[in-house]
Amino acid sequence: MPYTSQYTPETLSRDELDQTSGPMVIEFGTNWCGFCKGAQAAIKVAMDNHPDIPHVKVEDGKGRRLGRTFGVKLWPSLIFLKDGEEMARVVRPDNREDIEDGLTKIL
Template sequence: MASDVPYQTDAPGRDEVDALQGPAVIEFGTSWCGYCRAAQPLIAQAFAGHPGVRHLKIEDGKGRPLGRSFGVKLWPTLVFLRDGAETARVVRPTDAQEIARALAQIDPAG
């Protein structure tokens, strides 16, 4: 997913996320968050080697139930899922390798 894709304001429900099949990543953040903007090139670089991984960019904030259900406190938070179950989490990534290691857990063939 390109780094210039905006965060979705219409988040899926937790039941929909839990039912996801295969590898997926939910990225919680906002378009105005400096940490989120700074992480976009790192995220894009890591995802380049994993084209089959679903990447959902979800706008987070007060009153947003999906982020609360995952206990998100800082942005960006990337939650790595395999068949709807969390396998890894990266908060405020500072290098692409950190993201790539978590992606390898959900998409080893990447």
Template sequence: MISELYAVAQPTRAQIDALAGPALLEFGTGWCGHCRASHAPLASAYASHPGVPHLRVEDGPGRALGRSFRVKLWPTLIFLKDGQEVARLVRPLDSAEIDQAFALIDTTT
């Protein structure tokens, strides 16, 4: 199960780049309607990939991590493998589309 909360404390870009294996980096805010709308399809897709770490980071003006990934709209899902971006979805509402992106990074399924 994924959290509905976005972490205010952020990892550094160097920490993200150093990640080993698959990971999902999600940018958004708790008050964003688009973020809330994508929660159910993301949770549905994530259920098939529970071993993939999910970092949910609050974004906004002056937030260095979001700027380093050139995030413009929320939510933005960045699918990483060994710290490198493999896929990106912006404002996804289709769990099948999210699952396809997970399949690119999660080789255990």
């Protein structure tokens, strides 16, 4: 699954994420967030270099529990999971290298 361009309402539960196998990147944010929009070029380049890693963009905000279960406070927040366990986190990335470092930890 390559880079995902749009945030969508929660489609996976925390239990489902905790039980996933292999690497996965969960990105919390919103489609209207300026910080989220500004980070997309770096996120896209990094994710395009790893098309086999699932990239799930979760719309976060008031009334959205999934982000709270991960302790998300700022957008975008990228959570790098391996076999359902958080291995790395990047908040408000401003360069591809930070994202690549997170990806390296789940490969």
